[in-house]
Amino acid sequence: MTTARPAAGGPPTTRPADVGTGRLPVEYVLPLRWSDDDGCAELTEYLRWLSERVAVTVVDGSPPELFDRHAACWPALVRHLAPDPALRYRNGKVNGVLTGIRxxxxxxxxxxxxxxRYDDDSLRTVCRLLADADLVRPQNYFDPLPWHACWDTGRTLLNRAVGDDYPGTFGLRRSTVLAMGGYDGDVLFExxxxxxxVRGFGGVESCPPDLYVRRLPPTARRFWSQRVRQAxxxxxxxxxxxxxxxxxxAAVALGRLDRRLLPVAVAAVMALAESGRRRSGGRDVFPVRGSLLAPLWVLERAVxxxxxxxxxxxxxxxxYAGRRIRTAAHSQRWLQNTRRPVH
Known part of the structure; x- marks a missing residue:
C-alpha cells in the first residue's frame, strides 16, 4: 500500500551523507539527554558500528560538561548537535527528535x-518498508534479560496478544513529518x-510483528521509577x-465469590501472554518466563x-524532567480533526 508524497518539506537538497560510502540511504536520529556517562563506552561502540552503515545524527540535550565530552568522543562517528533552542516542549525528547528530523x-x-540496538537485517528491513510507508513500527525485545526486564516483558507479550506493542523506535518519512508540521511535544507518551x-495526517503505517529490534534493559532503579509514569x-x-x-x-469480587476462580484468572493471563509470545516467531526472542510473569505485571499496572x-x-x-505534564497523548479523533490529510 502506498501513499502520495507531499511536495512540501521534501528531502534536503544537500549532498547525502552516504554518497560513495555504500551505506544505506537512511538517517539515524538519536535524541539523547543523559545526567551521567555510565553507558558511554557501550554507546560509542554501537555508534561506531552504526556509522559504517547509515548517516547518524545525535541530538544531545545533556548538560554542557557531558555534551562537550560526547563531542570529543564522537567527532568522526556522528553529527553531534544540540536541540534547537526554539523548540521548548515539556517533553525534551521531542525537541531532540524534531531537531534531528529537520x-x-x-x-x-x-x-x-x-x-x-539495531542490527543489519533490521536496518535494511526498515529502509525497505519505508519505500511504501510513512511510519514503520518495529517490535522491541530486551537483551540481556535481568529479572525486572523479564517482568516488563509481560507487558510486551500482552500487547502483542491483543494488538501491537509500542517500541522505542520508528522508521519515518522525513517529508511526511515536516508536511504535517511535526507533532505535539507537550505530552508524556510522545x-x-x-x-x-501520522495516522491522522493520512499516512501509511507498517507494523510487521516479526521485525525485532533489540533493546537494552534499564537499571532496576530506573525500572521502579518508571512504573507510575508508564501507567x-x-x-x-x-x-x-x-x-x-x-x-x-474484579479480583476482590472473584475472591469473595469463589477463591478458586482467582487461579483460573491468573492462568488466563498467562495463556494470553503466551499467545503473544508465539506470534510471528516471538519464541526466538521472548522467553517463556515472560508469559509466566505476566500476571505480576498486570497486578503492578492495576495498582x-x-x-x-x-x-x-x-x-x-x-x-517529568522537572516539569509537570498533564496530557498523556491526544486522541486519534482529535488529531484527525486538526491535521490536514496527506492525500
Missing amino acids: LARHERMVVADDDV NLELLRT YDDLAMPPRMLTFLAVLP CSWAALGLRFGRGGIP
Missing part, C-alpha cells in the same frame, strides 16, 4: 531511543502522539485504562493505574 540529510529515517499524528501513558487509551482500573475490584489517576486529577499531571 536537519536530516535523507528522506528515510530511523528515530531511536538511546537503549535501542511515541503514541507521533504514531497517531499514566494509559490515560491516552481510555478502554485500556478502565480495564486496569477494574482489575483490583499504578490508580496512582496515575490520582496524579492526573489530584495534582494536575505527572512530574
Whole structure:
C-alpha cells in the first residue's frame, strides 16, 4: 500500500551523507539527554558500528560538561548537535527528535531511543518498508534479560496478544513529518502522539510483528521509577485504562465469590501472554518466563493505574524532567480533526 508524497518539506537538497560510502540511504536520529556517562563506552561502540552503515545524527540535550565530552568522543562517528533552542516542549525528547528530523540529510529515517540496538537485517528491513510507508513500527525485545526486564516483558507479550506493542523506535518519512508540521511535544507518551499524528495526517503505517529490534534493559532503579509514569501513558487509551482500573475490584469480587476462580484468572493471563509470545516467531526472542510473569505485571499496572489517576486529577499531571505534564497523548479523533490529510 502506498501513499502520495507531499511536495512540501521534501528531502534536503544537500549532498547525502552516504554518497560513495555504500551505506544505506537512511538517517539515524538519536535524541539523547543523559545526567551521567555510565553507558558511554557501550554507546560509542554501537555508534561506531552504526556509522559504517547509515548517516547518524545525535541530538544531545545533556548538560554542557557531558555534551562537550560526547563531542570529543564522537567527532568522526556522528553529527553531534544540540536541540534547537526554539523548540521548548515539556517533553525534551521531542525537541531532540524534531531537531534531528529537520536537519536530516535523507528522506528515510530511523528515530531511536538511546537503549535501542539495531542490527543489519533490521536496518535494511526498515529502509525497505519505508519505500511504501510513512511510519514503520518495529517490535522491541530486551537483551540481556535481568529479572525486572523479564517482568516488563509481560507487558510486551500482552500487547502483542491483543494488538501491537509500542517500541522505542520508528522508521519515518522525513517529508511526511515536516508536511504535517511535526507533532505535539507537550505530552508524556510522545511515541503514541507521533504514531497517531501520522495516522491522522493520512499516512501509511507498517507494523510487521516479526521485525525485532533489540533493546537494552534499564537499571532496576530506573525500572521502579518508571512504573507510575508508564501507567499514566494509559490515560491516552481510555478502554485500556478502565480495564486496569477494574482489575483490583474484579479480583476482590472473584475472591469473595469463589477463591478458586482467582487461579483460573491468573492462568488466563498467562495463556494470553503466551499467545503473544508465539506470534510471528516471538519464541526466538521472548522467553517463556515472560508469559509466566505476566500476571505480576498486570497486578503492578492495576495498582499504578490508580496512582496515575490520582496524579492526573489530584495534582494536575505527572512530574517529568522537572516539569509537570498533564496530557498523556491526544486522541486519534482529535488529531484527525486538526491535521490536514496527506492525500
